Amino acid sequence: MSSKNFALIGAAGYIAPRHMKAIKETGNSLVAALDPYDGIGIMDSNFPQADFFTEFELFESFIDQWHRDGNKPIEYIAIATPNYLHSSHISFALRNGANAICEKPLVLNPSDIDNLQKIENETGKKVYTILQLRLHDSIIALKNKIAKELETNPNKIYDIDLTYLTSRGKWYFASWKGDEAKSGGIASNIGVHFFDMLSWIFGEVEENLVHLKQPDANAGFMKLKNATVRWFLSVNYDYIPEDIKATGKTTYRSITVDGEEFEFSEGFTDLHTRSYEHILNGGGFGLEEARNSINIVSEIRRLAPLVLQGEYHPFCKKVLS
Structure with a gap:
């Protein structure tokens, strides 16, 4: 080439x-x-x-x-x-x-x-x-596993919890990232690739609810074709679990599928290079591939928060209690 x-x-x-x-x-x-x-x-x-x-x-x-x-x-x-x-x-x-x-x-x-x-x-x-999670080996393996299971049980509904906290300092809120009109807010800034990954694996959104909407944290519930998802996203260090803080880490990422932790913390360093290789070799993810996740986050911006009602993520209590 x-x-x-x-x-x-x-x-x-x-x-x-x-x-x-x-x-x-x-x-x-x-x-x-x-x-x-x-x-x-x-x-x-x-x-x-x-x-x-x-x-x-x-x-x-x-x-x-x-x-x-x-x-x-x-x-x-x-x-x-x-x-x-x-x-x-x-x-x-x-x-x-x-x-x-x-x-x-x-x-x-x-x-x-x-x-x-x-x-x-x-x-x-x-x-x-750049939808780099679609090129992550562990996530590709999960997609293949779910696809095989759905072949035998196409009506199966998986129970998913998504929790992602990545600490940001005061600079974040003074920058364009802290301005929803410029960044799209927390869900767009740090959550869009997770929403893309989940809907890529478990199907399009059938219901989209928001429980928490604050400058430093968003949370909600989504019903996908083959999954229900409780999600929590934040840039506030205070909401990180104490056992994680004790290790000195400032980021916490967790996805559970039917109560089982899905591990994908490694393998991120080269995903942009793999994305470029994918594009240059005639692949790549275009406008239509991006549409579903953009629909999700734009709707989240419009929705009024329900607070502690329905199937909310347990981390909401850290913020609202």
């Missing part, structure tokens, strides 16, 4: 180094990067020769001139910007002759997917999103 040229929008964020690593490890080149923040020494260990811009207009001019000068085309633009900018930056990539590879959540609203599909049709270029 010949080397391809990439550009990157959003080079200074937390996730950008994983995209740089993926571009490098798949044998491709980063031609240009854009970010309003200019303190990104990580460029030196990946693509020190890449052109770098802090202003979108100059980056746009460079991309245009690169093509006019007859250089090898920039075939992919990777997007690792704040969530509310994704749709605009994807559109920019497509209209400038590149395919887009965008971080999750792909967009904030289902209507954005509809608009981007029109631009795909107009330009002949494609949008890919």
Whole structure:
């Protein structure tokens, strides 16, 4: 496979180094990067020769001139910007002759997917999103196991608890991540790939309820075709179980299926590279693959919390008691 040229929008964020690593490890080149923040020494260990811009207009001019000068085309633009900018930056990539590879959540609203599909049709270029959990070996094994069980018992309903806490400091709420209009809120920011994974394995959502909706924690209940899911998501360290705190950890991730813990804590480090390999080999997850999870999180934003009613996640009592 010949080397391809990439550009990157959003080079200074937390996730950008994983995209740089993926571009490098798949044998491709980063031609240009854009970010309003200019303190990104990580460029030196990946693509020190890449052109770098802090202003979108100059980056746009460079991309245009690169093509006019007859250089090898920039075939992919990777997007690792704040969530509310994704749709605009994807559109920019497509209209400038590149395919887009965008971080999750792909967009904030289902209507954005509809608009981007029109631009795909107009330009002949494609949008890919990073749904890395679909490439995790343990999760693929779980999907295969569930699929086999459903072949013999297609009406089986699994009982699932999803608990994910990843501690964030005060900076989080001063940044765009703490602004629901820009990030989509907790469910979009840290939960969307879990919702995608569960609906990918257990079927589409038939019922979606919210019990808790606070800036630092969301919780709710979903009925999927073949599962009921109680979920709790938070960035507040205080809600982490005491035995986990005692180990010094600041993150807690747990998924139980019919009361049995599903272990998938390892194997995350190379998933962006595997995502890029998947795309470059003719696979990848596009707009329609992303739609179900975007429907889920956009509906969560609209729903009023039920508080301690119905089948709520037990961690809700940590917040509301």
